[in-house]
Amino acid sequence: MSVAELKERHLAATETLNNLKQRLNQTRRSLLDTDVAGYARSQGKSAVTFGPTDLVCCRTLQGHTGKVYSLDWTSEKTRIVSASQDGRLIVWNALTRQKIHAIKLPCAWVMTCAFSPTGQSIACGGLDNACSIFNLNSTTDKDGNLPVTRMLSGHKGYISSCQYVPDEDTHLITGSGDQTCVLWDITTGLKTSVFGGEFQSGHTADVLSVSINGSNSRIFASGSCDATARLWDTRVASRAVRAFHGHEGDVNSVKFFPDGNRFGTGSEDGTCRLFDIRTGHQLQVYSQKHSDDKTHPVTSIAFSISGRLLFAGYTNGDCYVWDTLLAKVVLNLGSLQDSHEDRVTCLGLAADGSALCTGSWDTNLKIWAFGGHRRVI
Amino acid sequence: MILYGVHQRFLRHPSSYQRLSLCIQISLLLNHRFSGSSSSLKFSLWKMQSGGPESASPITNRVQSLSSAETRGKHRVHAEVKRLEQEARFLEEELEQLERMDKASAPCKETLNNVETRPDPLLPSTIGPLNPSWDRWFEGPQESKGCRCWIL
Numbered sequence: 210m211s212v213a214e215l216k217e218r219h220l221a222a223t224e225t226l227n228n229l230k231q232r233l234n235q236t237r238r239s240l241l242d243t244d245v246a247g248y249a250r251s252q253g254k255s256a257v258t259f260g261p262t263d264l265v266c267c268r269t270l271q272g273h274t275g276k277v278y279s280l281d282w283t284s285e286k287t288r289i290v291s292a293s294q295d296g297r298l299i300v301w302n303a304l305t306r307q308k309i310h311a312i313k314l315p316c317a318w319v320m321t322c323a324f325s326p327t328g329q330s331i332a333c334g335g336l337d338n339a340c341s342i343f344n345l346n347s348t349t350d351k352d353g354n355l356p357v358t359r360m361l362s363g364h365k366g367y368i369s370s371c372q373y374v375p376d377e378d379t380h381l382i383t384g385s386g387d388q389t390c391v392l393w394d395i396t397t398g399l400k401t402s403v404f405g406g407e408f409q410s411g412h413t414a415d416v417l418s419v420s421i422n423g424s425n426s427r428i429f430a431s432g433s434c435d436a437t438a439r440l441w442d443t444r445v446a447s448r449a450v451r452a453f454h455g456h457e458g459d460v461n462s463v464k465f466f467p468d469g470n471r472f473g474t475g476s477e478d479g480t481c482r483l484f485d486i487r488t489g490h491q492l493q494v495y496s497q498k499h500s501d502d503k504t505h506p507v508t509s510i511a512f513s514i515s516g517r518l519l520f521a522g523y524t525n526g527d528c529y530v531w532d533t534l535l536a537k538v539v540l541n542l543g544s545l546q547d548s549h550e551d552r553v554t555c556l557g558l559a560a561d562g563s564a565l566c567t568g569s570w571d572t573n574l575k576i577w578a579f580g581g582h583r584r585v586i
Numbered sequence: 587m588i589l590y591g592v593h594q595r596f597l598r599h600p601s602s603y604q605r606l607s608l609c610i611q612i613s614l615l616l617n618h619r620f621s622g623s624s625s626s627l628k629f630s631l632w633k634m635q636s637g638g639p640e641s642a643s644p645i646t647n648r649v650q651s652l653s654s655a656e657t658r659g660k661h662r663v664h665a666e667v668k669r670l671e672q673e674a675r676f677l678e679e680e681l682e683q684l685e686r687m688d689k690a691s692a693p694c695k696e697t698l699n700n701v702e703t704r705p706d707p708l709l710p711s712t713i714g715p716l717n718p719s720w721d722r723w724f725e726g727p728q729e730s731k732g733c734r735c736w737i738l
Contacts, residue, residue: 215663222670229677236681241690248694263710267723304722410672448676468700471693485693489680492694515706516697534698563707563720578723584711 234454237490245483245493246536256535257517263581264530264540266547267564270301270574272308277568279321279555283328286560290331291574292322298333300345303559303566303576312343312355323371325378330358330395332381334368340383342395361393363400370419375426382429382443384416390431392443402446404431405439410448412439418462424469428486432460438474440486453484455491462509467516479504481521483533495519495531497538509555514562522553528567542567542577549575 210218243251275294282289288309289301296317300310318336325331334340340361349355366386374380374392380401381393389411390404405411414434422428428450432438436456439449458477465472466483471492475481481495499505505525512519512533519531520542526549528542542548551570558565564578706712707720 219667222667226670226674229674236684243691243694245694245697249698488687488693490690513706513708515704516701579708580724585714586711
């Protein structure tokens, strides 16, 4: 085929694709008869109301000397691992605020960290394009540093996000600046599957976040600089189950909804969204201008254990608490006493849902819990 | 200082992470003469200087490299066309599925039902059962005996 014929075919394929996308958008719009807030209002639901001392900062974890970029709780609900610009991981006892481990990293440019399901290992990755695994039971070396147990190498770009597959210390999913996600076998250090990339259908820009479905660990979602989120089945690496459009900027954060049938996203466009995985519908947009009458990018999101609350950190230091059903901001952790002094970069909920941990550019982590009077319905 | 400034920039512009990573990798490679692209550059220099049968005049080299560049370009466009056509097939499948899909009200209703049936320690009003351990954050002294050491 000549170059001219190829170019014609390229043009025709592009036009076909654009037409199909338009038709898809129109069909989807026609199926959006309501959103979550509209339905909730029709059922007479009213927004969550917090008293002034209900959600409070009950712990501040101090010790990092650089910006905190990532955090993760253990499944036994007490320990947290955090990653910082200071080139260290710290494992905290969140209750006592004590530092259990301080791990100096071989590559200081860390962007993500995760606890294994048993709490015995930690994974982290960043600009070294590799995911390092540390076993917390290992003997430290002569300098007092914990050695790297396994290095997961193979990505051609930075590691933006990582999460262990639930109930398995042996498998991990990473998201990368090379536009792919990878499922790793930690025992062998080899890739089990690659999602997306040059020869497969997938993201067309850096992957910034991954989240595994807590109800079905074969399903995970990814968010990307291509402004989409994608749903993947680990048994089918050749293509995404579905792509979710709607955001107008990088999707910085994705998190599965507690019921496993929906996931939330937070974006550079300043909005959070809720998507349904079965139908592909965008169920809700969470958008509100801030006190300066501007929109600010969302850095990170987390859901409360029921899904009723959506926590969203923004680049201006706000940390909105959204009522997910009524799509209203019911609290701003950024305006409370003892709040962070700079942008919140990461959020995580304790395994029993009793506390939220936030990490910030101010080098601290904070624990937030409900300290008011609880009413049982 | 340069690295610090670069680092700040990488945090503000996520879409330039990959370029930044490449810059850092290149600077690292410059310090390692026998790895990656450095070794292929040395090999090319060796070939040009060796005078062996594979070496040719600079003009012929340039013509050969243009032709191979054109072939590589055709391959890339062909691969891109294949990718576009495959994406179109996926979208057609999705359109067919949408014809039979529930409206948004169905998953909205499901969302509301699921949210209201789960106890939530962070809500002022929640269904039971309550778990006493939810309040462990407010038991005992909070501020005393905490670890305040700075990691250097």
